[in-house]
Amino acid sequence: MNPIAHSPHAHAPVSIGKVMGTVLLALTPATLFGFWLYGWPAVNLWAVALIAAILGEAFVVRMQGRKVRPVLMDGSGILTAWLLVLSLPPYAPWWIAVLGSLFAVIIGKQVFGGLGQNVFNPAMAARVMLLISFPLEMTTWVAPATPGFMESLRITFFSQPIDGMASASLLGHVKTEFTRGIGLDQALTGYYAPLDMLWGSRTGSLGETAAVLLLIGGLFLIARRIITWHAPFAMLLGVAVPALLFNAIDGNHYAGPMVHLLSGGLMLGAFFIVTDPVTSPNTALGQFIFGLSCGLLTWIVRTWGGYPEGVAFAVLLMNAATPIIDQYVKPRIYGRDRKGAALTANK
Amino acid sequence: MRLPFFHRAATFEHGIHPDYHKETGSLPIKRLAFAPRLIVPLSQHIGKPAVCCVSVGEEVLRGQVIATADGFVSLPVHAPATGVVEAIGVMPAANGKMVDSITLRVYEADSQQVQVSAPRDIEAMDKKELLAAIQSTGISGLGGATFPAHVKLSVPPDVVIDTMVVNGAECEPFLTCDHRIMVERTKDLIRGIRIAMKVSGAPRTIIGVEDNKPDAIAAIRAALPADGTITVQALETKYPQGAEDTIIYALLGREIPAGQRPASIGVLVNNVMTLAYLGRLLPAGEGIVERVLTVAGPGVEKPGNYIVPIGTPLRFLLEQVGAKSSAQEIILGGPMMGMTISSLDVPVTKGTSGVLAFGKGELQEETPRVYACIKCGECLKVCPKFLNPSQLGLLAAKREYAEMAERYNLDRCFECGCCSYVCPSHIPLVQQFRIAKAVNREKASA
Numbered sequence: 019m020n021p022i023a024h025s026p027h028a029h030a031p032v033s034i035g036k037v038m039g040t041v042l043l044a045l046t047p048a049t050l051f052g053f054w055l056y057g058w059p060a061v062n063l064w065a066v067a068l069i070a071a072i073l074g075e076a077f078v079v080r081m082q083g084r085k086v087r088p089v090l091m092d093g094s095g096i097l098t099a100w101l102l103v104l105s106l107p108p109y110a111p112w113w114i115a116v117l118g119s120l121f122a123v124i125i126g127k128q129v130f131g132g133l134g135q136n137v138f139n140p141a142m143a144a145r146v147m148l149l150i151s152f153p154l155e156m157t158t159w160v161a162p163a164t165p166g167f168m169e170s171l172r173i174t175f176f177s178q179p180i181d182g183m184a185s186a187s188l189l190g191h192v193k194t195e196f197t198r199g200i201g202l203d204q205a206l207t208g209y210y211a212p213l214d215m216l217w218g219s220r221t222g223s224l225g226e227t228a229a230v231l232l233l234i235g236g237l238f239l240i241a242r243r244i245i246t247w248h249a250p251f252a253m254l255l256g257v258a259v260p261a262l263l264f265n266a267i268d269g270n271h272y273a274g275p276m277v278h279l280l281s282g283g284l285m286l287g288a289f290f291i292v293t294d295p296v297t298s299p300n301t302a303l304g305q306f307i308f309g310l311s312c313g314l315l316t317w318i319v320r321t322w323g324g325y326p327e328g329v330a331f332a333v334l335l336m337n338a339a340t341p342i343i344d345q346y347v348k349p350r351i352y353g354r355d356r357k358g359a360a361l362t363a364n365k
Numbered sequence: 366m367r368l369p370f371f372h373r374a375a376t377f378e379h380g381i382h383p384d385y386h387k388e389t390g391s392l393p394i395k396r397l398a399f400a401p402r403l404i405v406p407l408s409q410h411i412g413k414p415a416v417c418c419v420s421v422g423e424e425v426l427r428g429q430v431i432a433t434a435d436g437f438v439s440l441p442v443h444a445p446a447t448g449v450v451e452a453i454g455v456m457p458a459a460n461g462k463m464v465d466s467i468t469l470r471v472y473e474a475d476s477q478q479v480q481v482s483a484p485r486d487i488e489a490m491d492k493k494e495l496l497a498a499i500q501s502t503g504i505s506g507l508g509g510a511t512f513p514a515h516v517k518l519s520v521p522p523d524v525v526i527d528t529m530v531v532n533g534a535e536c537e538p539f540l541t542c543d544h545r546i547m548v549e550r551t552k553d554l555i556r557g558i559r560i561a562m563k564v565s566g567a568p569r570t571i572i573g574v575e576d577n578k579p580d581a582i583a584a585i586r587a588a589l590p591a592d593g594t595i596t597v598q599a600l601e602t603k604y605p606q607g608a609e610d611t612i613i614y615a616l617l618g619r620e621i622p623a624g625q626r627p628a629s630i631g632v633l634v635n636n637v638m639t640l641a642y643l644g645r646l647l648p649a650g651e652g653i654v655e656r657v658l659t660v661a662g663p664g665v666e667k668p669g670n671y672i673v674p675i676g677t678p679l680r681f682l683l684e685q686v687g688a689k690s691s692a693q694e695i696i697l698g699g700p701m702m703g704m705t706i707s708s709l710d711v712p713v714t715k716g717t718s719g720v721l722a723f724g725k726g727e728l729q730e731e732t733p734r735v736y737a738c739i740k741c742g743e744c745l746k747v748c749p750k751f752l753n754p755s756q757l758g759l760l761a762a763k764r765e766y767a768e769m770a771e772r773y774n775l776d777r778c779f780e781c782g783c784c785s786y787v788c789p790s791h792i793p794l795v796q797q798f799r800i801a802k803a804v805n806r807e808k809a810s811a
Contacts, residue, residue, distance in 0.1 A: 024796040026782030028383055028538065028700040029729040032743075032789045034736045088734055134737035134790075300742035300755060349751040351774050352610060353623035360623035363630060 034133075038093030040244050044235035045100060045225070045290065051218060052225040055162045056108035058170030060224050063115050064103050066174070070119035071099030078128045094133050095123045101141035101290060104225030105283055105330070106148075109160050111177045114152060118144040138337045139297045142330040149330070159187050159221045187222050188215075188281045189326035192273060201270040206277070215280035226283045236289025245293040248302050249309035253288040254279060256313020264321070278317065287312070287329040297337045304347040312336045374576045376601035377611040379749045381783045383538050383604055383701065387577060389661050390541040392669040394549055397685055399446050399471045403676030404456050404712040405431070406466045410505035411512045412438035417467060423450045428481035428651055431467055440503045440513050443652030445674040446471040447480060459679075459697050459711045460704065466712075469676065483650035487560060495564050495647075502646045503653045503715070508532065508543075508607075508636030509698055511716040514643060517635065518564045520628065527631040529567035530616055531558060531640060533574040533581065534600055534607030537699025540719045542659045543637050545670045547574065547581035550641045551588040557644030558595055565633050570595045571616050572637070577602040604701060605781040609634050611749050623777065638718075653715060664692025664722025673713050680709035682720060691724035700728060701782050736790035744784035744794060750777045754784035754794045761797035766804045775801055 053060050075095040076086045089095075099119040106114060125147075126140025127133070149156045165173060186194065195205035214220050218228030226232075239245045257278050264272035278284065283291075292298060292305075292312050299308050312332045319328025350356050408414035415432035425431055425444040432442040448471040456466040485498060499515040506512045520526055531554075535543040547554060558570050574582050576599040585597045600606050600615055609627060612634065613619055619630045627634055642653060654675060661668040666687030673682060679695065696703040698718055713720075744754035752774055760769045769775040775798060784794040 023694075023705045024793070024799065025696075025698075025703055025780075026701045026786050026795070027694070027696055027703070027705065027723075027728050028786060029733070029791070030381070030383070030787050032787065033733070033791065034739065034789050037739075037741070037789050088736075092736055094739075132737060134739045295739050295741035298740075300740050300745055300753070348753065349745065351623070351752060351777055352750040353620050353625075353777065354774070360625070361620060363622050363625060 034092045034094075037244055038097050040242055041097055041239065041290070042093070042100065044238045044244075045104070046235075048218075048225045048228045048231040048235060048286075049100070049104065051228040051231050052104065052108065055219060055227070056160070056224065057164035058167045059165065059173045060108040062112070062170055062174040063106060063108065063110060063224065064100075066112050067099045067103040067106075067115040067119045068096055070116040071095045071123045074120040075123045075128065078124050079132075082128075089132065092133055094127070098122045098127065098140045098144075101286070102144050104286060105141065105145050105223045107156060107159055108224040109158065109173050110155055112174050114148060114155050118148050121147050134296050136296060137340075139291055139294050139333055142291060142333045142337075145330045146334060149325070157190060159190070161221050162219055187326065188220065188277070189320060193326040196271075202273060203270055206273075215276075222281070223283060223286075226286045229280045229285045232285035232289055236285070236293075239289065239293070245289070246302060246305065249292045249298060249305040249312075250288040252306045252309030253292050253313040253316070254284070256310040256315075257284060257317045258313075260314065260317050260321075272321065278320065282316075282320070282327040283329040284316065287316070287333060291329070291333055292336075297333075297340060299340050299343040299347060301344070301347050301349055304343045307343055307347065308336055308340065311339070374599040374601040375573070375615040376603060377606065377614045377749060379747050379751070379783070380603045380605060380611070381747050381786055382602075383786065385577065385602070386539045386661070387541050387544070389539075389659055389668050389670060390544045390578065392541075392545075394542075394545050394657055394670045394672060396477065397671045397673050397677065397682065399674060400677045400681035401471055402451070402678070403445050403448075403469045403471060403674060404466050404678060405442055405445060405469065405676040406456070406458055406464045406712065406714060407432050407442060408464060409442070409511060409675070409714040409716060410440045411510070412436075412440070412516070414465060415440060415442045417453055417465070419450050419453075419467065421450050421453055424448070425450060425469065426480035427476075428479040428654055430481075430652065434500060437500075438513060438516055440505055441501060441652065442467070443481075443503055443654050443675075444469065445654040445676050447476075448472045457708055457711050459706050459714070459717075461707060479649075479651050479654060481651070485648055485650050487648050492564055495560060498647055498650075499560075499564070499643065501652070502643070504639060504642055504646065505715050506636055507638040507642060507656060507715060507718070509702075509716050509718050510636075511714075514635075514639055517633070518561055520565045520633070524628050525631055526565050526567040526628065526633045527569070528617060528633075529558070529562060529565060529570040530612055530627075530632055530634045531570055531572040531637055532607050532609075532612055532634055533572055533578075533585075533637040534612055535578070536575060536602075536604045536606040536608075537701055537703070537719075538604075539661045539721050540659045540699050541661075542657045542670050542718055544578050544581050546638050546641045546657060547578070548584045550645065551584045553644040554585070554637055554641040555588050555590065555595065555644065556648070557640030557642070560643055560647055561633075561635060561640055562594070567633055568594065572597040573600045573606075573612050573616050574598070575600045575602045575606055604783070605749060608749065608779060608781060610779070623774075656713075656715060656717070658713065658717055659719040660686045660721075661719065662692070662696075662721040662723050663727050664689050664694075664724055673717075675715060676712045678710055678712055679706070679720060682713065683709065683722065688722055689724070692722035693725050694723045694728065696721040696723070701786070702780065733791040735792055738790055738792060741789060743787040743789065747783040747787050749781060749783065750774075750779070752778060754798075757798060757801075758784075758792050758794045761794075761801050766801040767808075769798075769801050770805050775805070778802075
């Protein structure tokens with residue numbers, strides 16, 4: 019006979035590994051599209067980032083005297099590195115990916131105590147670290163191209179100059195043009211093609227450009243009940259509403275909602291970053307507030323900040339506010355009112 | 366927020382949809398043979414144990430009182446079979462404790478006929494007489510709560526009950542004994558409801574039945590009296606629909622204020638099995654000597670609903686239904702809130718609603734790896750009390766038991782287990798909450 023076990027004796031067919039696996043599956047279409055769009059250098063970067071994350075995490079977990087296998091099996095390290103690499107310029111040198119991945123899993127997660135303990139989204143923390151430390155490498159964008167495999171090795175591992183293909187992302191271009199005193203009417207000409215933006219064949223990060231594929235991945239996660247609509251929808255709303263308002267007031271200085279929604283890392287951020295359970299509030303209302311604030315901050319950074327893109331900054335700021343949101347946004351307990359006092363017994 | 370347009374059946378918020386495995390729901394109730402020996406504990410109810418009134422070697426008749434109630438919050442015990450008292454002393458019970466029990470050696474070829482009875486005219490009896498008669502039947506809450514029925518039905522004079530809720534949800538997976546009772550003993554049930562309404566003063570009754578039992582709903586609807594005081598309402602099939610808080614909310618939209626009983630909002634909840642036995646035994650003037658329970662699970666060859674004499678050892682019961690040698694895990698009650706037992710030499714009691722047998726790994730993955738909480742909030746989405754099991758779990762890991770009670774309403778948890786069921790990290794949440802509650806109780810009493 020088995021020893022006495024406490025109920026419940028049944029369990030839903032869910033596990034951490036399955037959750038992480040489903041998220042990776044949802045990221046796959048956008049990732050494959052990035053590979054197709056930018057060719058072998060993107061594949062190299064992706065592989066290097068994942069290998070660095072796995073080895074780096076294994077190393078520090080071993081140093082802590084914990085078992086390595088279960089930690090790697092939870093899949094969170096791979097997911098973190100995967101999300102990070104999607105936000106990197108596709109032709110970035112290998113050490114950017116390695117440094118970013120190691121920072122994400124070690125400083126971003128393991129230093130806090132591992133899975134579930136980190137305050138900040140590890141991928142976004144790493145991205146901001148890279149952006150501040152290596153602004154040149156992190157803002158060297160290329161137009162979609164497909165160099166051969168050998169050439170890709172030279173690009174990724176030997177920092178072959180990529181001047182011939184150099185380009186600027188839409189948000190970066192707009193910001194540069196603003197500083198030169200050029201308005202949106204001219205800046206967007208030849209740069210903004212809504213359909214290309216939608217499908218993602220544009221200049222940008224490895225896996226952030228395919229808005230539709232990211233949206234499909236996100237909807238898949240909602241359908242599989244891995245995430246809920248609250249945070250993603252709120253984040254898109256938080257960007258779209260001020261964009262719409264300011265664009266209507268001064269169309270020459272403020273980009274419209276479609277430009278904002280389809281550019282930068284917004285789609286990736288809305289469906290895969292602000293939905294990170296560990297670093298976001300745990301009630302539906304809390305997640306909505308969190309997402310809305312992330313969106314608003316993103317729009318503010320993009321519009322008035324020093325950097326063209328603001329998703330990572332917005333997410334980190336709101337990560338810090340998550341405990342406060344959880345403190346104030348709590349579900350009403352059965353039999354009690356919102357303030358926690360027992361209900362009165364009138365029927 | 367209730368959305369009547371989307372929910373055909375009444376329901377509560379949150380909860381889970383486990384695999385129901387209600388295959389035995391279509392099988393008619395069958396009778397089980399007498400075991401050669403029956404172990405009858407003196408305390409099968411909440412309250413003071415009964416006092417033994419027979420001696421070793423004494424012959425007893427099926428239905429005879431062998432232990433009398435000790436005060437108001439107590440119940441008598443009746444001999445489940447004709448035989449001779451073999452021993453009076455401590456025997457192991459299902460919860461692992463040693464409890465005072467009467468061991469009967471059953472006479473072979475004994476009739477299943479109850480030998481001792483005193484038929485009553487319940488129409489002519491007043492409330493007080495009815496309550497005394499209900500106590501004499503020995504019926505406790507047969508859903509598993511085991512609270513004496515007459516105590517529950519004794520409504521204080523200053524309390525007005527406007528509705529009696531009859532719990533036919535049977536939301537636990539595998540269990541179908543309430544289902545069969547509603548189908549096969551509908552008249553007993555209605556008679557029991559009438560008695561309970563008269564005693565408690567409740568002017569109306571709503572019977573709540575989960576919508577995976579349409580035949581039970583139909584059977585009850587066909588037997589309802591014409592005066593309209595008793596109605597039946599379909600409930601969404603969802604666990605824990607049959608908990609007191611959730612079924613009241615589903616049927617009436619009322620919440621029990623924290624720290625109060627259902628009576629504070631004018632409601633009385635009773636289980637269908639309890640009322641069906643009340644309706645059967647009270648007019649006949651018999652005591653409860655057996656009960657219907659579900660035997661199921663992949664570990665038994667003849668799953669079904671059986672009438673089992675009180676005191677039947679589980680070993681005998683499982684032999685009768687053809688337990689497979691692979692059956693390693695035996696659960697009393699349902700898989701969500703029932704308990705596993707460490708020995709088969711314990712008896713069926715009044716509160717045993719089911720015996721489930723599983724082989725290793727058949728119910729859930731064996732010793733799944735427990736990961737850290739990723740704060741996914743799945744537990745918040747299922748908790749029927751709107752607690753934050755995630756936060757409670759993090760506090761429990763740090764043994765901050767007082768904080769759990771003071772700031773996070775640990776005492777509101779009724780241990781339905783939904784949080785543990787959905788946790789992707791396999792954290793034993795409700796199990797930790799039980800420990801926390803026990804520690805807090807101990808501190809409070811110290």
